[in-house]
Amino acid sequence: MEEDRTEIEERARKLFSGRVDFVLSAPALQFIPNPDVPEIAIAGRSNVGKSSLLNAITGRKSIARTSVTPGRTQELNFFDVGEPLAFRLVDMPGYGFAKAPPAVVEKWRRLVRDFLRGRQVLKRTLLLVDSRHGVKPVDADMMEMLDEAAVGYRIVLTKADKIKASELDAVIAATQAVARKHSAAYPEIGVTSAEKGMGIAELRAAVLEDAEG
Numbered sequence: 001m002e003e004d005r006t007e008i009e010e011r012a013r014k015l016f017s018g019r020v021d022f023v024l025s026a027p028a029l030q031f032i033p034n035p036d037v038p039e040i041a042i043a044g045r046s047n048v049g050k051s052s053l054l055n056a057i058t059g060r061k062s063i064a065r066t067s068v069t070p071g072r073t074q075e076l077n078f079f080d081v082g083e084p085l086a087f088r089l090v091d092m093p094g095y096g097f098a099k100a101p102p103a104v105v106e107k108w109r110r111l112v113r114d115f116l117r118g119r120q121v122l123k124r125t126l127l128l129v130d131s132r133h134g135v136k137p138v139d140a141d142m143m144e145m146l147d148e149a150a151v152g153y154r155i156v157l158t159k160a161d162k163i164k165a166s167e168l169d170a171v172i173a174a175t176q177a178v179a180r181k182h183s184a185a186y187p188e189i190g191v192t193s194a195e196k197g198m199g200i201a202e203l204r205a206a207v208l209e210d211a212e213g
Ligand SMILES: Nc1nc2c(ncn2[C@@H]2O[C@H](COP(=O)(O)OP(=O)(O)OP(=O)(O)O)[C@@H](O)[C@H]2O)c(=O)[nH]1
Pocket: 044, 045, 046, 047, 048, 049, 050, 051, 052, 053, 065, 066, 067, 068, 069, 070, 071, 072, 073, 093, 094, 095, 158, 159, 160, 161, 162, 192, 193, 194, 195, 196
């Protein structure tokens, strides 16, 4: 019998309230952990709220460093979830930072593309999009990289507390339309606020399902 939504959410809540450990921060692929457990990555523009969402999912205030300075997370950051180890979360370096020098952008591109292409254990990516901005050209570029690497992704709107409900409905509809055009994107859009805890229980459950799937 199929597991009930509330059962998965409860299982996910328990899992994330147990052990979650920062493993390492990898500036290049030679430093990433052995591919011995499933992984779920979190990607998105600089400042979109990746680290904040990771903190919210794990119910910790600062397991992933959050910053007010965009472009702070430049490495792949790995977090072990569960005891015994169930899966790993990967906080990816943000993209689309306007002031980034071309050499930095190129380094980012290579690191992310090679990681996505070669990582057999990568089950899914959460692609975060700021509710206030919707999908920007840089996000569409990232979606193409994911489509090409055939890594399935869930588009997750962040900072939903920052806009009105009517505006949120419009951005959800527009984002759904974009998702339909991308082969590796899930049709349903996640809607979250790390600040208010909105959509977090659902996202935790989705992460657990993706890791187990
Ligand atoms: N209002 C509100 N602010 C948020 C939310 N999530 C994140 N922020 C704020 O947005 C800023 C950036 O958040 P981060 O989590 O550091 O973003 P990031 O995507 O990890 O950024 P980089 O690591 O630089 O790529 C911080 O000032 C957060 O406090 C949210 O749900 N609501």
